Amino acid sequence: MTVSATPSPHLDHANRALAILPGKGGITGRLSDSFWRNPKLLLILFLTPPVLWLGIIYLGSLFALLAQSFFSIDEFSGLVKYELTLKTYGELFRPANLDIIIRTASMAACVTLAAAIVAFPIGYFAARYARGKWKALFYIGVMLPLWSSYLVKVYAWKLILAKEGILTWIFAKLHLTWLLDAWLAIPVIGGYSLSVSYTGTFLVFLYVWLPFMVLPVQAALERVPASYIEASGDLGAKPSQTFRHILFPLALPGIVAGSIFTFSLTLGDYIIPQIIGSSRLFIGQAVYAQQGTAGNIPLAAAFTVVPIVIMGIYLWGAKRMGAFDAL
Amino acid sequence: MPPAVLLSKVSRHFGAVRAVDGVDLTIKEGEFFAMLGPSGSGKTTCLRLIAGFEQPTHGHIEIFGTPMDGVPPYRRNVNTVFQDYALFPHMNIIDNVAYGLMIRGIGKTDRLRAANNALEMVALPDYGTRRPSQLSGGQRQRVALARALVNKPKVLLLDEPLGALDLKLREQMQEELKVLQRKLGITFIFVTHDQGEALSMADRVAVFSDGKIMQIGTPQDIYQRPQTRFVADFVGSSNVLPPEFVKSLTGTAGWASLRPEAISLGTGETHIATVTGSSYLGGCTRVGLALGGLRLNALIPAGQPVPENGSAVGIGWKPEELHVMEDTQ
Amino acid sequence: MHSDGRTHAPLGLKIAAGAGLLFMHLPIALIFVYAFTTEDKSYQWPPPGFTIKWLAVTWNRPDVWQALVLSLKTASVSTLIAMVLGTFCAAAVSRSKFFGRETISLLVILPIALPGIITGIALRSAFSLADIPFSIWTIILGHATFCVVVVYNNAVARFRRTSGSLVEASMDLGANSFQTFRHVILPNISTALLAGGMLAFALSFDEVIVTTFTAGQQSTLPIWMLEELVRPRQRPVTNVVAMVVVLVTVFPILAAYYLTRDGDQVAGSGK
Structure with missing residues (x-):
């Protein structure tokens, strides 16, 4: 280190002692000094492990998968032909596959809509009326189902929806068996029992993804000051008008944020429709079947692009509505 | 040292x-x-x-x-x-x-x-x-x-x-x-x-x-x-006088500052300004003045009479209170 | 914020909110009833009788134990890796503004934002391309990847509250980077890290979608359950295992909640 010119080396030494404290030696001291001199060093040190991990393991696999969607499978040998083609994407538009895509997307839309309707009162009550202990209870009440085992939740519904299960029993006790039978007799959404019908699949999807909707809706509603609602009432709005013109628009970003989860998770799930529902396939099941028993990795890869594209469009729209501020 | x-x-x-x-x-x-x-x-x-x-x-x-x-x-x-x-x-x-x-x-x-x-x-x-x-x-x-x-x-x-x-x-x-x-x-x-x-x-x-x-x-x-x-301007909101005005007073062109409390009001003063407003600040009163195209602020101590809005008053200051600055732009 | 002179909630809202909460909890409560039923062939309701014999039967099943041990091992190692990677990432993102910061946050969130099946199949095809045989490590590789985000979310929220002048104050008072980390940063983020770790553990312990693609022939507890769901062998044992899984995941979640509830952002609000 250069020392500025001063008359006496002795004085200089004394000044130095005034200005600089004795440093901590050793490796940690020297490392710490270089972190300060070059702040980028520490940043690089922090970023390298996670970026390498996610970049190589995750993005690497993802791109490898997407790349395979541009290959095709030889119809006779069943082996993958490694030449670039859009043929596999063409297969997506075959009626059977198109059916799967439409079925999954409509299910995702229904689940999202229903989740928003069920979640709103919970979120609104928790945000505006619950206080202290009740607030904590509501929070845990949403957190526990969110985090408790996915498979157990699905399993619980298998118990509930079974022909001999609790739901049939409740309908019988209420003398409403005729209603359940009438519902099951409806084509498309009905079936032999709830556990093998679209209604059952829908209920389980709704149940499993509901907490993902409640939390962002509540977060959005927490940010609506009570004075807005009072002001609206003060200006002569009926509760329904206040809801339509004040609450709903302000909660919308939260609903959109929640719908990102409900929509995306429904699009990609293959276990719920496999366990509860009719035998007709959803995208997730199609991917699973294509990569597994059929061994058609290119088609499986092309199928995975569908939720990615749908979600991409969805996220782009959501971002324009400011949904990410409510996450 | x-x-x-x-x-x-x-x-x-x-x-x-x-x-x-x-x-x-x-x-x-x-x-x-x-x-x-x-x-x-x-x-x-x-x-x-x-x-x-x-x-x-x-x-x-x-x-x-x-x-x-x-x-x-x-x-x-x-x-x-x-x-x-x-x-x-x-x-x-x-x-x-x-x-x-x-x-x-x-x-x-x-x-x-x-x-x-x-x-x-x-x-x-x-x-x-x-x-x-x-x-x-x-x-x-x-x-x-x-x-x-x-x-x-x-x-x-x-x-x-x-x-x-x-x-x-x-x-x-x-x-x-x-x-x-x-x-x-x-x-x-x-x-x-x-x-x-x-x-x-x-x-x-x-x-x-x-x-x-x-x-x-x-x-x-x-x-x-x-x-x-x-x-x-930043330290104590002085009146800033433009070069032309300063030249007419001192003969040298340059921006000059004049503290509000340095301006005195009275009939015997050299310039005649119009009162544009006043606000009571407790210990003193701030009076807004228009002198030709210039806007000035003056502070007058409590107890002195405050001129009415729109009236004409004589204003003046000691020459040494006018401080010509280094700014030339 | 809210005014104090609030009116009480309308009755309709109370009922709707309460019914919604019940809808979220009753099915899980049902699991506890079924774990003690005497019926072993169907899902009959109401249960014809109650017994605790299935607890003992489950206790003596080696396949359940194997699955449980594999799940615990996987979750522990994945959590450790996720805690290191997530904390590093959060430290970097919250400490400084740099080019590509947004991209990094997106990269961390992506594995959980995209459907699990995509992560799963991508990893599986990558393993087969690279000729990596399935083992506990292939499971961990997948789990750690999507657990990073949970630790990251918790840590980044706390770093935002902690960072800045506290670190500078420590350095100003003579502490170098390592001393500052030990005496100021670590005590301030430790509960958030612990909470993140608990949630990561719960997430990994429960994961099934990605795991089906990365496990090969071995069974984690969720895989074991999935097989039982698809092809039931002994329903009462499945009931008991389901109950145990609920209990094992509830505790870390509650602990994570209590560790972070004083903060402005509570753990687990984003799974």
Whole structure:
């Protein structure tokens, strides 16, 4: 280190002692000094492990998968032909596959809509009326189902929806068996029992993804000051008008944020429709079947692009509505 | 003895933003020095450069004649009182104050004794076991002060130390800080955007604007003899007179400043102005005046009659009160 | 914020909110009833009788134990890796502004934002391309990847509250980077890290979608359950295992909640 010119080396030494404290030696001291001199060093040190991990393991696999969607499978040998083609994407538009895509997307839309309707009162009550202990209870009440085992939740519904299960029993006790039978007799959404019908699949999807909707809706509603609602009432709005013109628009970003989860998770799930529902396939099941028993990795890869594209469009729209501020 | 702090041609750029731009500054040992300026003028960055949280893009800094290039903050014998106090929330007050001594490896009994003494010095002797969150803003400010001073730094840096306090507490702390600084003989460098605070506390003031120092001087210098229009306007809202007008009065063209309280109103005065409004400020009344195309403010002490709106009054000032500045643009 | 003179909630809202909460909890409560039923062939309701014999039967099943041990091992190692990677990432993102910061946050969130099946199949095809045989490590590789985000979310929220002047104050008082980390940063983020770790553990312990693609022939507890769901062998044992899984995941979640409830952002609000 250069020392500025001063008359006496002795004085200089004394000044130095005034200005600089004795440093901590050793490796940690020297490392710490270089972190300060070059702040980028520490940043690089922090970023390298996670970026390498996610970049190589995750993005690497993802791109490898997407790349395979541009290959095709030889119809006779069943082996993958490694030449670039859009043929596999063409297969997506075959009626059977198109059916799967439409079925999954409509299910995702229904689940999202229903989740928003069920979640709103919970979120609104928790945000505006619950206080202290009740607030904590509501929070845990949403957190526990969110985090408790996915498979157990699905399993619980298998118990509930079974022909001999609790739901049939409740309908019988209420003398409403005729209603359940009438519902099951409806084509498309009905079936032999709830556990093998679209209604059952829908209920389980709704149940499993509901907490993902409640939390962002509540977060959005927490940010609506009570004075807005009072002001609206003060200006002569009926509760329904206040809801339509004040609450709903302000909660919308939260609903959109929640719908990102409900929509995306429904699009990609293959276990719920496999366990509860009719035998007709959803995208997730199609991917699973294509990569597994059929061994058609290119088609499986092309199928995975569908939720990615749908979600991409969805996220782009959501971002324009400011949904990410409510996450 | 070399100066306590010396900045020579120091710049700190963040990308295209020149937060500090070619600052030269010498601060003597034992001085109470204020860096005054509006937000974004570079005064806080300047303080952070001295503390070592930032490193200069150009130029260099010396503390007691020793270059600070490559010396990290934890090795500089300089301590800081932060604007938000930055008390460690997970420690009680005594551990907060003793932190610097603990890091230096001073034994538990010694450092607790020193910390208690420091708390006594800031008049918070019995607060050691409390948490920062249990203290009021003024108390936290004192703890932050004790935490810095217990290390016996040669230079104490204060970043808007009184900014978060209410008016009464602020005035009281201004007094206390001055007394403390005289008693300890430590160099204090403090950053503020409040010109009243700077003028009343500091031995010398540096006025910042756009990363540059506009003027350095004693409070009297800065207030009575501003060198630029910016200083005249920022420090005490002077009337700024344009060159043509100044030329008609003095014969030399140049911007000039005229303190509002230097303007006297009366029938015997040289200029006739129109009263455009007045506001009562307690100790005095501010009167807005139009003199030709010029807008002027005058302060008249309480007890003097306040002219009516729209009336014509004679105004005048002693020639030496008109201060021609260096600005030529 | 809210005014104090609030009116009480309308009855309709109370009922709707309460019914919604019940809808979320009753099915899980049902699991506890079924774990003690005497019926072993169907899902008959109401249960014809109650017994605790299935607890003992489950206790003596080696396949359940194997699955449980594999799940615990996987979750522990994945959590450790996720804690290191997530904390590093959060430290970097919250400490400084740099080019590509947004991209990094997106990269961390992506594995959980995209459907699990995509992560799963992508990893599986990558393993087969690279000729990596399935083992506990292939499971961990997948789990750690999507657990990073949970730790990251918790840590980044706390770093935002902690960072800035506290670190500078510590350095100003003579502490170098390592001393500052030990005396200031670590005590301030430790509860958030612990909470993140607990949630990561719960997430990994429960994961099934990605695991089906990365496990090969071995069974984690969720895989074991999935097989039982698709092809039931002994329903009462499945009931008991389901109950145990609920209990094992509830505790870390509650612990994570209590560790972070004083903060402005509570753990787990984003799974």
